[in-house]
Amino acid sequence: MTSQLTTHPLDAGDKLAAKRAAFDLPEGVIYLDGNSLGPLPAHVPARIEEVIRKEWGTSLIRAWNAHGWVEMQNRIGDRIGRLVGAAPGQIVAGDSTSINLFKVLSAALALRPERKVILSDTGNFPTDLYMAQGLRDLLDKGHELRLVAPEEVAGAIDDSVAVMMLTQVDYRTGRRHDMKDLTQRAHAAGAIALWDLAHSAGAFQVELDACVADFAIGCGYKYLNGGPGAPAFVYVARRHQGVARQPLAGWHGHEAPFAFELDYRPAQGIDQMKVGTTPILSMAALEAALDVFDDVDMAVLRAKSVSLCELFIREVESRCEGLVLASPRDAAVRGSQVSFHFPEGYALMQALIARGVIGDFRAPDIVRFGFTPLYVSHADVVAAVDILADILATRAWDRHEYKTRAKVT
Structure with a gap:
């Protein structure tokens, strides 16, 4: 376990300080990349071993019933629902964010068949745009993916838009869209609001129901700490569940999977968003990881997040020449990350990682730091x-080995 490196006055009275012991963090590492891959919760390995040796190993096929595997997607979905402001029965866990986006974007477009525009922004995560492009081409019905700058989204919503598809927090800069305002604008124009919560869920309060969102997706491996490639989740507002239809008609989304009928009948409610057999080991890791949040007040978490980010910005700008803030200065429109521009951003980040400060790099020149309270x-x-100030002052980043890019940046 990593111990506190030193003391700071702002850590006095920290209500979340004890949570640090819940994570198996390497000694000597300052981990500022939980917005890309959350660290290992300390109790997860024991839970996975139990699933492998006791449930799978002993119960075999009986474990689906005896150990509640068959209800795991819904159980996890409802637990995530508490973190993103969704009442029970509107979220299931499973598949990836990309696959879940394909499901709900298809369903959303079908709800507005007379319209052809999918509105998104240039700060959206590329996989969301790729999936929209692929669906557009597959449908071949004249749909258009219309991209505008993030700050221009509100003005681009008009009566040609079928679906407004946005990631709430920009993966590069941390810029945060106003979910309530933009959802209201979309609805006023007769459009559907679809949100990607990959950089939101577990990072701050999200209010899907209160904002009257229509559909949402999110991943389990960033702030939710479910492990590399952890199952994602999908939200369908209850008012849409009786009419929205997704095209991936897998057997677990059937009304009666074990009737083994030759024709597909969609399940009722959120269960229609299920597809194939769920990967139990990775689902069990995500479910166990969520235990960390059971007693966490998301308002307290958000307050600490803002404090951490504000301190980081102040310290960097006062002591680190050459870095230019890429994130919004106003915390109200920022997620739980801070990004800076630096011409040799990749090399700088590699030098930081070599000194035990782990963040990441995003092309073309952004060094990105996530703050998980x-x-x-x-x-x-x-x-x-x-450490950052020392690396900059000594130009320690200016080494060949730090400039040679790996496949994953």
């Missing part, structure tokens, strides 16, 4: 900037 302290922030 469950295990990051204000002392960590200051210690990280100490």
Whole structure:
């Protein structure tokens, strides 16, 4: 376990400080990349071993009933629902964010057959845009993927838009869309609002129901700490569940999977969003990881997140020449990450990682730092900037090995 590196006045009275012990973090590492891959919750390995040895190993096929495997997607979905403001019965876990987007974008377009525009922005995560392009081409009905700058979305919503498809938090800059306002604007124009919560779920309060969102997706491996490639989740507002239809008609989305009928009958409610057999080992890891959130007040988590990010910005701007803030300065329109431009961003990040400060790089020149209040302290922030300032002052980043790019950046 990683211990506190030093002390900082802002850590006094931290209600989340004890949560750090819930994660198996390497000694000497300041981990600022939970917005890309959350760290290992300490109790997850024991849970996975139990699933493997006791449930699978002993119960075999009986485990689907005896150990509740068959209800796992719904059980996890409802637990995620608490974190994103969704009442029970509107979220299931499973598949990937890309596959889930294909499901709900298809369903959303079918709800507005007379319209042909999918509205998104240039800050959206590329896989969302790729899936929309692929669906557009597959349908071959004249649909258009219309992209505007993030700050121009509100003005681009008109009566030609079928679906407004946005990622709430920009993966590069951390810029945060106003979900309530944009959803209201979409509905006023007769459009459907579809949100990607990949950088939102587990990072701050999300209010899907209160914002009257129509559909949403999100991943399990970032702030939810479910492990690499963890199952994603999909939200369908209850008012749409009786009419929305998704095209991936797998047997677990059938009304009666074990009737083994030759024709497909969609399940009722959110279960229609299921497709094939769920990967139990990865689902069990995600379910166990969610235990960390059971007693977490998301308002407290958000307040600490803002404090960490504000401190980081102040420290960097006062001590680190050459870095230019890429994230919004206003915390109200920022997620739980801070990004800076630096001409040799990749090399700088590799130098930081070599010194035990792990963030990541996003092309063309962004160094990105995620702040997860469950295990990051204000002392960590200051210690990280100490190292960053030293690397910049000594030009330690200017080495060949730091400039040679790996496949994953």
